[in-house]
Amino acid sequence: GLVGRFRSEPVPATGFSIGVSRLFSALRLTKSPLVEGAAKPGPVVVLVLDRENIAEYQALVTRLRAENIRAELYLGAAGMKAQMKYADRRRAPAVVIQGSNEREAGEVQIKDLIEGARKAEAIASNAEWKASRPAQVSVPVERMVEAVREVLTLHFG
Numbered sequence: 001g002l003v004g005r006f007r008s009e010p011v012p013a014t015g016f017s018i019g020v021s022r023l024f025s026a027l028r029l030t031k032s033p034l035v036e037g038a039a040k041p042g043p044v045v046v047l048v049l050d051r052e053n054i055a056e057y058q059a060l061v062t063r064l065r066a067e068n069i070r071a072e073l074y075l076g077a078a079g080m081k082a083q084m085k086y087a088d089r090r091r092a093p094a095v096v097i098q099g100s101n102e103r104e105a106g107e108v109q110i111k112d113l114i115e116g117a118r119k120a121e122a123i124a125s126n127a128e129w130k131a132s133r134p135a136q137v138s139v140p141v142e143r144m145v146e147a148v149r150e151v152l153t154l155h156f157g
Contacts, residue, residue, distance in 0.1 A: 041156065042091035043070040044148055047083045049099045060096055060108065060144065067145045069152070071096075087113060094151045096144065110147045111136040114155050 003011040027035045046060050057073055064071035072090075074083045080097075087095045097109040115135035139147045 041093045041152075042087075043072045044094050044096060044152075045083070045087040045090060045092045046071060046073050046096045047080060047087075047098075048074050049080060049097070050103075051077070053103065056103065057098070060098065060141075063145055064096075064148060067149070069145065069148055093155055094148055096148070098141075102138070106141055107138050108141055108144050109136055109138050110144070110151065112151045112154075115151075 001010065002015075003013050024035070044064060046057050046064075048054065048057050054073075061071045061073045074086060076082070076086070078086075084095065093112070093114055095111045095113065097111060098107070102108055112135035119135055137147065
């Protein structure tokens with residue numbers, strides 16, 4: 001009689017109902033591939049430090065995608081700190097950083113966010129963190145894909 005509540009005439013029907021939270025708990029308990037797939041890492045995020053060079057950042061993303069590496073370009077207008085927080089929310093395993101100094105040198109910085117989080121526990125101060133740049137390497141642009149692949153292989157095989 002449920003459909004009849006919304007219509008002027010009675011409509012015979014059958015159906016069922018299940019609570020979404022209970023369904024999710026059951027899928028997680030049985031290790032369903034539907035839920036296990038949600039634990040996959042996010043894309044590698046290419047940070048945008050110089051908005052006037054957006055085409056060059058897009059080219060970096062294109063290079064990664066051409067090698068079947070999930071990658072995305074940060075499209076907001078925020079600074080580096082906010083972009084790093086965005087990468088964390090996206091569960092990015094790594095970020096690609098290229099400021100004007102790196103661009104002039106033909107390099108990019110690859111920051112391994114997973115290893116960086118592990119190493120952060122042993123670093124006492126913010127100044128020490130900035131000085132040591134844990135889990136961050138500088139590589140020529142031509143080696144970017146290889147360096148990102150090394151990070152992904154290290155953590156995900």
